[in-house]
Amino acid sequence: MRQLLRNTNFTFILGAVLVFIVVQALISLGVLNAYWQGIIFWGAAITMVSLGLNLIYGFNGQFSLGQFGFYAIGAYASADITYRWVRNDPSALVVVIFGSILALALMFGVSAFLRRFYGVATLTKFLFNFLAAVLGFFLAVRFVNPAIGKVIYAALNALPSGISQQLIFFLALVGGATLAGIVSYLFGIPVLELGSDYFGIATLGFTIIVKVLLDNTDTILPFPEMKGARGMVGIPKWTTWPWVFICFMAVVLVMRNLIHSSTGRAILSVREDERAAELVGIDTASQKILAFVVGSVFAGLAGGIRAHDLAFLHPTTFGFLPSFNPLIIIVFGGLGSMTGTIITGFFWIFLLEGLLRLYLPEGFETWRFVVYPLVLLLMMLLRPQGLMGRYEIAFLRRPLPPLRVKEASPVQEVIPQAGEVTA
Amino acid sequence: MKGRPENLSPEVEARPVILEIDGLTHYFDSLRAVHDFSVTIKEGELVGLIGPNGAGKTTVFNLITGVYRPTAGSIRYEGVQLIGLPSHEIIQMGIARTFQNIRLFANLTVLDNVLIAYHPHSGYGLADSIFRSRRFREREKAMIERSQEFLEIFGLADRQNDIAGSLPYGLQRRLEIARALATQPRLLLLDEPAAGMNPQEIDQLMELIHFIRDRFQLTIFLVEHRMRLVMNICEWITVMDFGEIIARGKPEEVRGNPQVIEAYLGRQAIR
Ligand SMILES: Nc1ncnc2c1ncn2[C@@H]1O[C@H](COP(=O)(O)OP(=O)(O)OP(=O)(O)O)[C@@H](O)[C@H]1O
Numbered sequence A: 001m002r003q004l005l006r007n008t009n010f011t012f013i014l015g016a017v018l019v020f021i022v023v024q025a026l027i028s029l030g031v032l033n034a035y036w037q038g039i040i041f042w043g044a045a046i047t048m049v050s051l052g053l054n055l056i057y058g059f060n061g062q063f064s065l066g067q068f069g070f071y072a073i074g075a076y077a078s079a080d081i082t083y084r085w086v087r088n089d090p091s092a093l094v095v096v097i098f099g100s101i102l103a104l105a106l107m108f109g110v111s112a113f114l115r116r117f118y119g120v121a122t123l124t125k126f127l128f129n130f131l132a133a134v135l136g137f138f139l140a141v142r143f144v145n146p147a148i149g150k151v152i153y154a155a156l157n158a159l160p161s162g163i164s165q166q167l168i169f170f171l172a173l174v175g176g177a178t179l180a181g182i183v184s185y186l187f188g189i190p191v192l193e194l195g196s197d198y199f200g201i202a203t204l205g206f207t208i209i210v211k212v213l214l215d216n217t218d219t220i221l222p223f224p225e226m227k228g229a230r231g232m233v234g235i236p237k238w239t240t241w242p243w244v245f246i247c248f249m250a251v252v253l254v255m256r257n258l259i260h261s262s263t264g265r266a267i268l269s270v271r272e273d274e275r276a277a278e279l280v281g282i283d284t285a286s287q288k289i290l291a292f293v294v295g296s297v298f299a300g301l302a303g304g305i306r307a308h309d310l311a312f313l314h315p316t317t318f319g320f321l322p323s324f325n326p327l328i329i330i331v332f333g334g335l336g337s338m339t340g341t342i343i344t345g346f347f348w349i350f351l352l353e354g355l356l357r358l359y360l361p362e363g364f365e366t367w368r369f370v371v372y373p374l375v376l377l378l379m380m381l382l383r384p385q386g387l388m389g390r391y392e393i394a395f396l397r398r399p400l401p402p403l404r405v406k407e408a409s410p411v412q413e414v415i416p417q418a419g420e421v422t423a
Numbered sequence B: 001m002k003g004r005p006e007n008l009s010p011e012v013e014a015r016p017v018i019l020e021i022d023g024l025t026h027y028f029d030s031l032r033a034v035h036d037f038s039v040t041i042k043e044g045e046l047v048g049l050i051g052p053n054g055a056g057k058t059t060v061f062n063l064i065t066g067v068y069r070p071t072a073g074s075i076r077y078e079g080v081q082l083i084g085l086p087s088h089e090i091i092q093m094g095i096a097r098t099f100q101n102i103r104l105f106a107n108l109t110v111l112d113n114v115l116i117a118y119h120p121h122s123g124y125g126l127a128d129s130i131f132r133s134r135r136f137r138e139r140e141k142a143m144i145e146r147s148q149e150f151l152e153i154f155g156l157a158d159r160q161n162d163i164a165g166s167l168p169y170g171l172q173r174r175l176e177i178a179r180a181l182a183t184q185p186r187l188l189l190l191d192e193p194a195a196g197m198n199p200q201e202i203d204q205l206m207e208l209i210h211f212i213r214d215r216f217q218l219t220i221f222l223v224e225h226r227m228r229l230v231m232n233i234c235e236w237i238t239v240m241d242f243g244e245i246i247a248r249g250k251p252e253e254v255r256g257n258p259q260v261i262e263a264y265l266g267r268q269a270i271r
């Protein structure tokens, strides 16, 4: 038993299962009312967005202010899927899922084709991929949906209703996350090349553009059900604690396994010294795109979770000011620390949205954005590395490889030993 | 042959060309950093590039490795034109380099520095890492073992988990060479590897350079100010001044060349 407890994987899984059971029990027993349940789900969603941002900024060194844009894309896309589904319209589901598949396949083909040429200009790459994505979704709207929409609807409805609902929800979450990933890929190709500072400004612009589009979903965009600035109502409230838990753990595991791999080290090398990374053979542009897309997929997934808990989406949720929350969270928790992000992510929502809404006088909302920057400023002055620095709990930490057993090497005589050469 | 001294042994001349630079010219705005630079290097050679401060030596290395795109000229590596290729592709083709001002990943461990250079040869993909597949575990283990072998060769084995930036200067220089070799090059470019070293350390460095050349069958092209090193180990030398080649030849010939003495004495003595 003691041996087992010392195994970090085992203790982590044990701890996670315990957390799951305790929270589920509290919900079932009615100890956690809808309000606090919502706070926990919200905390999980914001933490997922923040983990993605930490991958992009903390681990890869690219300063993104656009994660709320992807959060919004995931939220609205998945909400549209389920909203239409419960109104007997499978079109959003079919278009998002099949459109994504087609777009990804075409983009993959285009990239493989372009790889045969040396020194392809970024703009060319962007245009080809953009056209491939547009074509993919166009085909889905124009041909796939009319052809098989009804069949899919009938097939899914033939399942027992509980199962079909869970399946639709799963597909909606996946669809929203994938769409966020595709958009981030297209956006990342031209913009990541600009360098971190410009990237920050461009992604901020992205968040604002998304917000403007959301304000006009019923006028500029052809989505009357999203009701523009009036807010989208009537989204099924399907988010449950098991879904939150599964998605959250998936994000944590994927991120941890990614970081602790060769690709993860390549991602880190870009943050450390991009020029040097390029000059030891790392394709830095790909590493940046990869981190950005994975981080944005996390945000898209979180959006789906949040949308189906709120059951109501409003563009202000994804506005300029709230979009700073993930940044504040990762700076607080420590750039490059997953543990720090998880702790501060939940804490942030718990404290500032949960407790303070209840116990602070009305009108505090207006002051929040005076308090946040001040707190952030203090943090920068007093503990710039964040609460956790780069600390990780054992499960999330990379095991340091053991020293190799030295063999008697013929080289030893030729090569001066360490310690002798100290300038 | 263009870009080589005339009087090298026929045995060397019979070897295949590995690097052929022809008419290389580079301007920084209006500053002419390199002008009509030509050098041809054969497999297994150890060639030096010297010249006073600001002569354009580092710029030549930067041009070879794709950091800048030259204004004019051609760079062929094993017959392939390098101009216009992104740096990482050039490195993956088999050219590695070190930097005049050490550029390690200073916040990462010594082992990670070497592992990063192995990344293009990791042999597993994203899905393998995310699902921790068997291939991931096997290749990762093999990668770590090979990197540790490198560290052992460079006497860094017991510092593998130290932060690279915390190593003493001499070891950082060696780690940089180890990292460069982990990219599995056939041509190694060393930019002032002896900078900041005392004569005894330079002697050790010379042994190291000879050793890695034989062990990894490398061709080496090195920039150096320290005549002690250049004169001792280079088979032949190219001398640059103000971006142009002013002399070429075996070490003893170059040393006596009045133009070279003039170039150096104009600003600094040959050390
Ligand atoms: N990125 C740059 N932008 C503008 N000018 C540059 C740049 N890099 C180098 N130069 C200039 O080009 C010339 C050649 O520089 P380079 O670094 O190649 O010289 P070097 O021979 O390596 O000198 P040193 O011995 O000091 O290292 C110098 O005049 C330098 O100021």
Ligand SMILES: [Mg+2]
Pocket: B057, B058, B059, B100
């Ligand atoms: Mg230089």
